[in-house]
Amino acid sequence: MRRAILLLMMAAGLALVVWSGWQNLRQRRSAMQAQQQGRIDLMPGMSSAAAGDPSAGQSQLRGQPAPAFNLLDLNGKTVSLSNFKGRPLLINFWGTYCAPCKIEMPWLEEFSKTYAPDGFQVIGITYDSEVGRDIIAKDVHKLGVTYPILLSTPKAENDYLSGTEALPMSFYIDKTGKVIEVTAGLGSKDELESMVKETIASGGQ
Amino acid sequence: MKATWLNRTRHTFAPIVSLVFILATTSHLGCAQLGMDASAKPRATVLYAAEPQTVPAARRAVLELRFQIVPGFHINSHTPNSQLLIPTTLALQPAEGVKAGELVYPAGVPYSFPFDPADKLDVYAGDFIIRLPIVATAGDHAIDGTLKYQACDNASCYPPKTLPVRIVFTAK
Numbered sequence: 001m002r003r004a005i006l007l008l009m010m011a012a013g014l015a016l017v018v019w020s021g022w023q024n025l026r027q028r029r030s031a032m033q034a035q036q037q038g039r040i041d042l043m044p045g046m047s048s049a050a051a052g053d054p055s056a057g058q059s060q061l062r063g064q065p066a067p068a069f070n071l072l073d074l075n076g077k078t079v080s081l082s083n084f085k086g087r088p089l090l091i092n093f094w095g096t097y098c099a100p101c102k103i104e105m106p107w108l109e110e111f112s113k114t115y116a117p118d119g120f121q122v123i124g125i126t127y128d129s130e131v132g133r134d135i136i137a138k139d140v141h142k143l144g145v146t147y148p149i150l151l152s153t154p155k156a157e158n159d160y161l162s163g164t165e166a167l168p169m170s171f172y173i174d175k176t177g178k179v180i181e182v183t184a185g186l187g188s189k190d191e192l193e194s195m196v197k198e199t200i201a202s203g204g205q
Numbered sequence: 206m207k208a209t210w211l212n213r214t215r216h217t218f219a220p221i222v223s224l225v226f227i228l229a230t231t232s233h234l235g236c237a238q239l240g241m242d243a244s245a246k247p248r249a250t251v252l253y254a255a256e257p258q259t260v261p262a263a264r265r266a267v268l269e270l271r272f273q274i275v276p277g278f279h280i281n282s283h284t285p286n287s288q289l290l291i292p293t294t295l296a297l298q299p300a301e302g303v304k305a306g307e308l309v310y311p312a313g314v315p316y317s318f319p320f321d322p323a324d325k326l327d328v329y330a331g332d333f334i335i336r337l338p339i340v341a342t343a344g345d346h347a348i349d350g351t352l353k354y355q356a357c358d359n360a361s362c363y364p365p366k367t368l369p370v371r372i373v374f375t376a377k
Contacts, residue, residue, distance in 0.1 A: 095364065097290060097291045187360075
């Protein structure tokens with residue numbers, strides 16, 4: 001009898017170990033998922049493999065009308081989205097601390113000139129506008145950028161970035177005012193140009 | 206007879222019981238460590254590995270301040286290769302009984318973003334150590350400071366952040 005009880009206890013003990021191991025495995029899996037989610041929070045909408053991938057960008061605005069804005073440029077003049085009505089646009093959020101932004105900005109400058117006959121316009125919006133116009137203007141000059149550079153506001157960031165802090169972020173807007181693509185992070189020059197062409201072609205003649 | 210049977214049973218099952226105990230213990234420890242990891246989502250890109258240190262009193266000594274950068278990210282070194290980039294800097298507050306020297310930052314490593322391999326930046330990735338020469342009076346000391354850094358991954362950059370740092374050490 002005692003032997004049976006002892007064996008039963010042993011069996012119960014082993015069952016406990018197996019159950020404990022299973023629970024441990026489940027916790028490890030959920031913890032790994034939690035960690036993965038933590039990483040995603042840091043790199044919203046993208047992974048290292050998805051750099052510059054259109055599908056990696058914030059998608060809430062894709063297919064939606066571009067949010068209106070009234071922002072100051074480096075000369076203190078107010079510039080509105082409505083100033084560019086009927087034109088294909090690329091709205092590019094950048095920061096003075098952002099190295100990949102500064103890699104692509106000369107490319108955007110080149111596209112703004114190449115595709116100007118198509119009405120294409122690039123608009124830069126400076127995320128860290130608090131650094132001041134002088135520093136921003138100095139950076140812009142060094143980069144050879146001549147397209148409009150505007151100063152961001154919390155409203156513009158809320159409307160376009162939805163809390164995302166990753167830069168660069170680009171919004172491709174067709175001539176009907178619809179956001180047709182959103183990209184996060186630096187992509188290749190060819191990919192960018194391809195999306196510029198798509199933007200120009202979108203929305204009919 | 207019963208005693209013999211029990212002895213034999215103990216002998217037979219002792220390894221199993223030990224195994225049960227070891228498995229249960231390691232399983233529990235595993236959960237505890239994992240619990241720490243799971244709760245510590247990498248919200249910050251740089252972590253300070255605060256380790257109490259002991260140095261000789263009233264003599265020149267060097268404190269090692271260890272930082273860890275979350276995998277997949279890098280930060281500009283103290284001397285990035287561009288004036289346009291924000292360098293990593295540690296600002297320390299004065300502490301009573303501690304005469305602090307000039308911080309010694311580690312050298313960075315070259316880094317290029319994809320699509321622009323020609324542009325070499327100077328960054329920290331993984332772990333890095335900032336050294337602080339000090340002369341301190343005997344006793345326990347704490348120096349408060351702030352690490353300012355700006356992080357990027359391989360395609361995007363994030364706004365500059367500050368990390369509060371408390372350096373705790375004993376001079377004796």
